Amino acid sequence: MPPAIEATGLTKSYGDVRVLDALDLHVAPGTVFALLGPNGAGKTTTVRILATLTTPDAGHARVAGHDVVTARSRVRRAISLTGQFAAVDEAQTGTENLWTAARLSGLSRPAATRRAAELLERFGLTEAGDRLTKTYSGGMRRRLDLAAGLVRDPGATEVMFLDEPTTGLDPRSRQELWQVVRELSAGGTTVFLTTQYLEEADRLADRIAVLGAGRTLAEGTPAELKARYAGHRLDVVAHDSESYLRLRTRAEPGAGPGPEAHTLGIPTDGSAAHVRELLDALDPERRDIARFTLHTATLDDVFLTLTADKEPSHV
Incomplete structure (x- = not known):
């Protein structure tokens, strides 16, 4: 099968600062791939390019078989993205946020209503569903944002990008998200994950790439990396x-x-x-x-x- 994500020579600079320096990536379909690196290593820039939010200065990338520059609309129909920071409408309730996201993703009104209720229950937000999200705690907003990224039928999402998705979550909520990631991967969805929690990458990822100064420093399974670089x-x-x-x-x-x-x-x-x-x-x-x-x-x-x-x- 062709790779779910393939990037060759991705290069990106902001002014005089080179963020990505000829980055190569290859992600097999249906796997969990974790991108690690210190702050400023280029992780979020990589996600933004692969999710068609930023154009690379050089290099090529294909996601779900489509070029991220010349076929942006096709890429966007095949992916889901949850960014680093919760993006919820504080003037809406939790239910309204999820219903709106579901409608925007193409679900019918009845299907959007059902999907919103399912996700509120999965992320422990049912009792808060009718409250305005401006009253939510930081952890609750994060869980709602993650739920919004899952409103589409999982079968319609070929690649899911999760950019530091568990930042600010309590241990129980983090465990719940890990279970969601495992379910998505088992169902055939490719999950591209960036994280600062190394235990998270160790538990979830089939393969890991460590990024530094815009380049891949090492790549392999968690066991391979531990044996090769730490022993x-x-x-x-x-x-x-x-x-x-x-x-x-x-x-x-x-x-x-x-x-x-x-x-x-x-x-x-x-x-x-x-x-x-x-x-x-x-x-x-x-x-x-x-x-x-x-x-x-x-x-x-x-x-x-x-x-x-x-x-x-x-x-």
Whole structure:
């Protein structure tokens, strides 16, 4: 099957600041793809280009098989977009916001009424449905905005863009959104997600790209990225300063100071055999190591490793 999203050499500048620098992307249909990066790395600009809201200076992109520049109307019929900030009409009730969005997306009056009620229930807003949204809390507005992005029949949405969708949500609401994302993907919708929550990307994404200074620094599954850029680390804690110096002398290249005093961090593949081998080599007389901890890589480790020297440019 052709990719749901394909971008080649996307370049975008604002004045003298280059936001995207020949960015390439390839997203398979029916998957969840997460774009990570520090503030100013170009995540939102990427979403805006792919959603036809901004034109690239150079490069090409196709979404749902359509060119984002020459076939904008076709792209817009195939996508749904939820931006970083809640966009609700404060002069309308929650029900009216969803009903209006449903009508604008092409649903009939009865279908719009049913869809609004379904989404209010799904996002825990039924009791607040008849209240003006200017009385909603920030989290409630965000949930309503997310619901508005889902008013269309999921089968009509080939690609859904979610730009930091869970910002400001409480843990329960975040879990609810994660379930919605899983349901959309299971139904064949491609979900393109930007997020600042690395746990969110780890749980949801089939593939992840880490963006820095407008370029892809790395791409792969969460497991691949953790194995490639972070791996495992054995943290050994020495009894005292003299023990620590002896451990440093015996340690192989690549070892370095750990997260606390008298601690040495040693790269390892995480297997029991390798951990035993390292402990025996570091402390053959079993007198220098007080305790040890095996540190399993997280996406936080990957993110910090890849973006340590990248200066933000523009959102």
